[in-house]
Amino acid sequence: MKKVLGCVLLAAILVICLGMRGVVPVDVDQKADDTKVTMYAEDGRSEQFDPSEAEAQKSVGWYDNFNDVITTMWKDDGSSIVVFKADVSKYEKDGYTTNHDSIFSKVFNPATEEEKDVLKSEVQTYIDNGWKRGNGKVDPDKPMVCLTFDDGPNPATTTKLLKALEENNARATFFMLGNLVKNVKGGSDTINKMKDIGCELGSHTYDHTQLTKLGTDALKKQVQDTNDNINDIAGQGATVLRPPYGSYNDNVKSVCQSLDQPIILWSIDTLDWKTKNADTSFRNVMDQVKDGDIILFHDIYEPSVEAAIRLIPALQDAGYQLVTVSEMGEAKIGGLKPGEVYTDFWDSTVKKLTNSSSSSEKSSGSSDSEKSSGSSNNDKKSNSSNSDKGTSSSKSSD
Known part of the structure; x- marks a missing residue:
């Protein structure tokens, strides 16, 4: 549509110049003079200067291209008008905007x-x-966020969420519990639907055990058993892992590296497990979301899914692409690394990640001591009844 509207640009200019002289002042010397350069002002005036003066005139607000002083404005009914830039604020009062994507x-x-x-x-x-x-593709030059969902699958709620994602050409990452993947009724169909619409299959361990309290063998089993169960259904294992409570240490990182699992935390905690209120969860996201966020939800709760279904078009209307974690990692930093920890892909984080060498990169600054996602990032523990709670190694929170 931009191209179509652009094609009528010259005609629109003529309409403005001939039919709107009372609104947009036009003072154009029609006499051609090859020895002069015609320059234009944002309010529609034009004047001719000697070629030697042209560059100096640019510094005081004159332009040598008429297209530089006009802009197209749109109204929410789709109508458009071409006006001089000096008159933009006047038309904004009448409901016009220069932001095509807002209409x-x-x-x-x-x-x-x-x-x-x-x-x-x-x-x-x-x-x-x-x-x-959208356009069916991830555009690395446009803002994007990741919706992520823990503790499923729960076909009763997850299926509704998948329908909304599919209808809006949006994708999400699902961090699933291995003991539910095969044991919950309808789980296989739900997981295959995730895969079919381009969502990412992730691991949240087998039974939501805090990994930092496990030895290496038990830790590997939590990860591998979950991957095996997902693979038996979808023909592929989990591509990313979210540790319960956001807790990890160097042993967790080492095991995840050996099993080809990047570690994914989050930058926005909706606190949906605590509030169980769709309006609150919706606002928690919209009030703070920015490019590169990883947003934590739990698809086992009806209010959480209700909030997410509202958020999907709202975030897209705000200009965000809804992508998987791996898609964002590919677009922002060229891909995720097994065993590395990712909390967000903000510009500042991307700069740090891309500037650090592969041998010394430590995206989370972790050491041998136990790490957690932080006091504001709480991860809900659940079994098939969605009722159990756990505690973080660093803070008792949920």
Whole structure:
């Protein structure tokens, strides 16, 4: 649509110049003079200067390209108008905006790979007819966040979440408990659906045991048994691991490295396990979200899934791509490393990660001492009844 609107740019300029002289002042010397350079001001004025003066005039607000002094503005009904930049604030008062993406959303047809920019009010109609949000690809130059879900699968709630993700061309990462993967009714279908729509299959250990309290053999079993169960269903094991309570130490890192598992923490804790309130969880995210966040949810709770279903289009409308952790790692730093700990992909973090050498990189600053995700990051323990609680090694929190 931007291209279409751009094609009518010259016609729109003519309309402005001829039909809106009372609104946009135009003072153009129509007499051609090859010895002069015509320059333009943001309020529509033009003046001719000697070529030797052109660069100096640019420093005081003149432009040698007419397109530099005009801009297209849109209204939420899709109508547009081309105005001089000096008049932008006046049209903003009438409901116009220069932000095209605040009015339109991109949708694509997975069957034909056709893409369109459509009014946000029309997006649902396209979704109902088989289209998806976005362009079907991860754009490394655009903001992105990861929705992550712990303690499942719980088909009663997870299935609703997967439906919303699929409808909105969004993906998430699911950190699952190995003892539920095979034992919960409907778990196989749920996991295969995750895989089919492009979500990431992650491990949250076999039974939510705090890994820092285990010896090496028991620790390996927690990870490997979970991977085996996921692999038996989906034909692939977990690609990432989230340790219960966010607790890890060098032994956990070493075992994860040997089993090809990056360690994923989080930067936004929704506290959904504590509040069990969809509105609160929704606001906890929207009030603080930024590019590179990893957001912690638990898909075993109905209010959590309700909040996530609301968040998916809200985050997309705010300009965020919803990607998996591995997709974000690939886009931001070229990929995740087994045994390394990732809490977020903020610009500051990415800079540190990309500037450090592979031999000395320590993304979390961990040492032989036990580590946890922090006092604000609480990870809910659950069994199949979703009722048990655990304690963090560094802080009793949930």
